[in-house]
Amino acid sequence: MRYMQPFVTEVDFASGALSSPGYVIQRKLSDMAAMYADEAAASRILAQEGDRLIYEVQGVELPAEEGQIPHCTTRILPGRVGAEYHMTKGHYHARREQGEVYFGLSGRGYLVMQTESGETSVQEMVAGSAAYVPPYWAHRTVNVGDEDFVFFSVWEARAGHDYGTIERDGFRKLVVMRDGGPLVADNPNYT
Ligand SMILES: [Fe+2]
Numbered sequence: 001m002r003y004m005q006p007f008v009t010e011v012d013f014a015s016g017a018l019s020s021p022g023y024v025i026q027r028k029l030s031d032m033a034a035m036y037a038d039e040a041a042a043s044r045i046l047a048q049e050g051d052r053l054i055y056e057v058q059g060v061e062l063p064a065e066e067g068q069i070p071h072c073t074t075r076i077l078p079g080r081v082g083a084e085y086h087m088t089k090g091h092y093h094a095r096r097e098q099g100e101v102y103f104g105l106s107g108r109g110y111l112v113m114q115t116e117s118g119e120t121s122v123q124e125m126v127a128g129s130a131a132y133v134p135p136y137w138a139h140r141t142v143n144v145g146d147e148d149f150v151f152f153s154v155w156e157a158r159a160g161h162d163y164g165t166i167e168r169d170g171f172r173k174l175v176v177m178r179d180g181g182p183l184v185a186d187n188p189n190y191t
Pocket of ligand 1: 092100
């Protein structure tokens with residue numbers, strides 16, 4: 001393990017901006033159109049309005065070594081694709097036995113989780129919520145409000161990201177607007 005100097009990063013709670021991000025990732029609708037249940041709605045938005053920023057991640061750059069604790073912010077913009085609220089791609093950890101902690105900074109969201117053995121859990125997060133994603137649970141966040149939903153994430157460096165399983169199978173549950181508010185529904189496309 002390498003020896004490092006301590007450091008502090010300033011976090012803007014409203015935007016998730018870091019004072020000196022090591023990396024910034026932007027996910028647009030075109031990057032994840034197939035992940036929305038209503039793919040026709042995604043295609044319509046892309047054709048009529050053009051591409052749209054769904055979420056942005058800003059993180060500190062750390063070596064992927066045992067003992068390192070990467071951390072980042074995620075800002076999900078408000079909006080929907082069809083009835084489905086804007087969301088992250090979601091992932092399992094490549095090392096399934098690694099958990100993660102989320103801390104809500106602003107806005108309002110749902111944390112959608114599932115295990116490979118078929119359990120699901122959906123938790124609400126607001127500013128001040130500390131949410132625990134235990135080992136073995138895939139996790140996706142959803143902005144169910146009408147302002148940015150911003151949260152801070154902390155995980156272990158060797159957890160790794162397995163996006164492929166979710167890209168292939170999807171999540172069992174999706175979050176849609178019904179009667180003006182969020183409703184957790186079964187995903188008709190889940191395989
Ligand atoms: Fe994660």
